[in-house]
Amino acid sequence: MAVTEMGASSSVRKEARSSLLYDPKVRGFVFQLLLVVAIAYLVFTATTNAIENLKRLNLASGFGFFSNVSGFDITQKLIEYSASSTYGDAFIVGLLNTLLVAGLGIVLATLLGFVIGIARLSSNFVVRTLATWYVEIMRNIPLLLQLFFWYVAVLTPLPGPRQSLSFPGDIFVNARGLFMPAPIFGEGAWMMLAGLIIAPVAWFFIARWAKARQEATGEQFPVFLTGVALMIGLPFLGALLSGFPITFDRPVLKGFNFAGGMRVVPEFVALLLGLTLYTAAFIGEIVRAGILAIHRGQTEASNALGLRAAPTLNLVIIPQAMRVIVPPLTSQYLNIVKNSSLAAAIGYPDLVSVFTGTTLNQTGQAIEVIAVTMLVYLTISLSLSTFMNWYNGRIALTER
């Protein structure tokens, strides 16, 4: 009896094993093998085609062009750069310009976005309606169209340098950009700079000390006021000690243009304006959703504890809402970085415009140029999302 049963079960197993077609392991293996073969085939054909095409078009390959002279100038540069600099320098100039506009855009869009998001939930009808329409209009019109609007319709038709709009403090606005006095740091200016660096560090440590003291004794310390006083006072002290070494280089109208001072190109203004206004609408929606996700009981409880509206928002609602807000906020920050590449459309010299545009046109080395550009954006994206994930993990709810 037992023997036959054994025999039956083993024959069943043998049968199951005999049909390889239905073995999930074998199937999975075959399937993956097919995928690998298909991808390898694709890569192989693409490479052979590329090699053939490059030979036919007589194009160079490799990254040697990075040290060749570029021969074009760039309107906005944060480092020394001229037409006799190399493509490598042009790449760095473009990258820095991208980072500058994206960084400023992130800060401004976050500030405006929080204001919009909170205004969307205001009990004030006028404020709420305004914020709602702002969001609906901004996020339903393509960013590129908004950039064209700011650049072509608003900034370009501004009067020429001779008819500039002038503002108090030697600030001039015209079709060539925004002209401002540029500070020149004389001898001993490092003391001011040191003050500027020491102040936030001191602020951080005072805040830590004050928090520890409050947790131990319950005594409060005016951290914010002290911090502000430090931020203003320390650089001022530095300036006082070194005898005010700062002078201003004022922009002066000479002939047909301004000389001296600091110039912000209109492309930068248009791009920053467009990025900020567009992304603020999305951030506003995220903030609103985050605040709505916090239970009403939290507001009521903090009111019952005697907190006013502002501390309720700052100490109770926002810290909890941040947990909901941060993940989608991360993808908005990434969007700002990626959308800053729209600069190419209005001629702001960002990475895409300088490198993927001009450099590619001049060298014709499409594969290398595009691979490098994509790698840069991937690196920025990945590092930004890593940082935001770290921040998210820090503020996440610690469940005990």
Next chain:
Amino acid sequence: MSMSSDMNTMGIGFVRTEQAPTLSPPASTVGIIGWARANLFSGPVNTLLTLVGILIIYIIVPPVWNFFIANAITVGKDRTECLVEIPGACYPYLVARFQQFIYGFYPEAERWRVNLTALLCFGSVAWLLIPATPRKSWMAAFFFVAFPVLAYILLSGAFGLPKVATSLWGGMLVTFVISIVGIVVSLPLGILLALGRRSKLPLVKLFSVIFIEFWRGVPLITVLFMAKTMLPLFVPEHLAPDQLLRALIGVALFSAAYMAEVVRGGLQAMPKGQYEGADALGLSYPQKLIFIILPQALQIVIPGIVNTFIGLFKDTSLVTIVGIFDFLASIQSSLTDPVWATPWTAFTGYGFAALFYFVFCFGMSRYSKFMEERLARSHKR
């Protein structure tokens, strides 16, 4: 007890035996005034906010109204009528350019083909989107399989229809072609990638993750530049795709990655029991997906798909940068036309473009909200 209370009432001179008429509440707490006091002027801060808000409305609304309605120029043959001191929209310019905004340089005699395609497209999309219509799966099959072939034959010409090169296409036609092709290609591809990302096979999963994260990590412009300059190098010379097709490939791959993440959300939202139930019934993997998982998962993510489509629709404007004549490019090029060069032409053109994009995107976002609420209702227990 009752005796004593009677005695008490008798002791008092007057007792009201019926209820007093209700007085209307104070005028300051009802009606418009009451509402304004409660909502707009309830405190100093609120009052200030209201005033600032009204100031902003005052700064924005009257000039916009004056520009587009009150001071607008409605008739004229060229720029001379529109060269006015007071800012006003130049509508004759829009009228003169309107055909080009829609068709680009598509030959006039062949434009009925574009109209027919548009009719088929909008008809079937409306059929798919309106919840009450029957036989959605047939319509979906038509839209995702038959319609692209039909549209290709109609638009670019075959079977006796004269050929129209894609370099002649333009305006809204190109904008719609790119966004529709984007959605038609990216949805199936996105579903495959989402399934791949949830697959238990390590290589399939790895490949899907790399594909999705790569496209999501780079800006669309670099993708378009890549499609424009790099793609032709990777195929044999005689197979090099034309400009529009290159952009289409770029947009489709790019949006497939975003679609994959949306679909993955739907797959993850499926309760585990649905998978296990299908397994218990002995369904094979394709059967399980086609009959059990995907119909439910896709229904959940309809709002997400519509939102991705809105993003895609707005992003199609980026093809302007790589030199494709889409709607925004047709507006942009019309601004350089000396016949209509006035200080107000740019505002008129951009205003029209903004209205076009706003109507479509706002409409779709309303629809996605409507579907969301509908789904939320049907999911309530």
